[in-house]
Amino acid sequence: MAIDYDKLMAWRFEDVRHRYTQRDTMLYALGVGLGTDPCNETELRFVYEKNLLALPTLPVVLGYPGMWLKDPATGVDWVRLVHGEQGLKLHRPIPAEGDVIGRTRVTGIIDKGQGKGALIYTERSVVDAASGDLLATLTSTTFCRADGGFGGPSGPVKSVHELPTRAPDHSTDFATQPRAALIYRLSGDYNPLHAEPAVARAAGFERPILHGLATYAIAGWAIVKTVCGGDPHAVGSIDVRFSSPVYPGETIRTEMWVDGKVVSFRALAVERNVVVLNNGRAELR
Numbered sequence: 001m002a003i004d005y006d007k008l009m010a011w012r013f014e015d016v017r018h019r020y021t022q023r024d025t026m027l028y029a030l031g032v033g034l035g036t037d038p039c040n041e042t043e044l045r046f047v048y049e050k051n052l053l054a055l056p057t058l059p060v061v062l063g064y065p066g067m068w069l070k071d072p073a074t075g076v077d078w079v080r081l082v083h084g085e086q087g088l089k090l091h092r093p094i095p096a097e098g099d100v101i102g103r104t105r106v107t108g109i110i111d112k113g114q115g116k117g118a119l120i121y122t123e124r125s126v127v128d129a130a131s132g133d134l135l136a137t138l139t140s141t142t143f144c145r146a147d148g149g150f151g152g153p154s155g156p157v158k159s160v161h162e163l164p165t166r167a168p169d170h171s172t173d174f175a176t177q178p179r180a181a182l183i184y185r186l187s188g189d190y191n192p193l194h195a196e197p198a199v200a201r202a203a204g205f206e207r208p209i210l211h212g213l214a215t216y217a218i219a220g221w222a223i224v225k226t227v228c229g230g231d232p233h234a235v236g237s238i239d240v241r242f243s244s245p246v247y248p249g250e251t252i253r254t255e256m257w258v259d260g261k262v263v264s265f266r267a268l269a270v271e272r273n274v275v276v277l278n279n280g281r282a283e284l285r
């Protein structure tokens, strides 16, 4: 079944009420890979309940509607989809525990052509359940590699941020563990692509790949640690494109360029010397 543009644009999402605890916040940070050095006090603040802080990227798992594209009625071949781009705008500091509502909608669908794929743009608002205050706005591009040529529009596509041409101002390495995806998924993205070898092979990968949002969080953490002095509240937004898959166990090198309040960044899988995140742009408060 092919994508039906009008049907998918009008896809109805239920509100997702999500009460998250300090334990969830710590599990998220552990899934990202923090806490491997028990004496690293900067990381401990995100994985230990004493004065616990939330990573700025935590909202990506709050009020998440799940793998809705697995529904055959969407017309999407879910096995072949990958995460294409992610944006996050933080409107308020994210508490280490809370009760939120996620509201998702489809904002655009692009036909890249037969054999090239389709892009599905979604936006999610995460609001505080009690006050109704908007905490974060998330924008996602799902790259549906098997679904091009359905007769939809070819634009407008999201523009990408150009990185500076000079050498990076900062660079930091972060070793992921072979089991990284198996821990990260417990925060809510249960896509079997990250756990089941047979599904990964059917999707065209030699083995399960890491969640794009785990790599995204690693780059976000690199910015917090390197540019923000460890203060997660200093981050206002983070946008990036996923340019190549990451295999759990690889080392992620985040390269950063700082120009006033704008941090441009990209990330590489060091062992293969491949750029895995590109066109990154974070804005500091």
Ligand SMILES: CCCCCCC[C@@H](O)CC(=O)SCCNC(=O)CCNC(=O)[C@H](O)C(C)(C)COP(=O)(O)OP(=O)(O)OC[C@H]1O[C@@H](n2cnc3c(N)ncnc32)[C@H](O)[C@@H]1OP(=O)(O)O
Pocket (backbone or CB within 6 Å): 081, 082, 083, 084, 085, 112, 116, 119, 122, 140, 141, 142, 143, 145, 189, 191, 193, 209, 210, 211, 212, 213, 241, 242, 243, 244, 245, 246
């Ligand atoms: C609610 C939220 C739902 C989210 C669901 C996500 C669920 C998760 O569990 C799934 C994951 O986490 S998957 C893991 C993370 N993602 C990845 O690993 C993808 C990495 N990227 C790739 O493989 C390729 O870049 C690939 C395949 C993306 C593109 O490669 P190519 O086809 O070779 O593309 P290329 O020839 O370089 O360019 C063709 C056109 O596509 C545009 N483009 C490229 N990369 C893009 C990307 N990442 N996002 C959006 N557009 C992208 C190019 O600009 C080009 O456009 P044009 O033809 O107009 O010039």
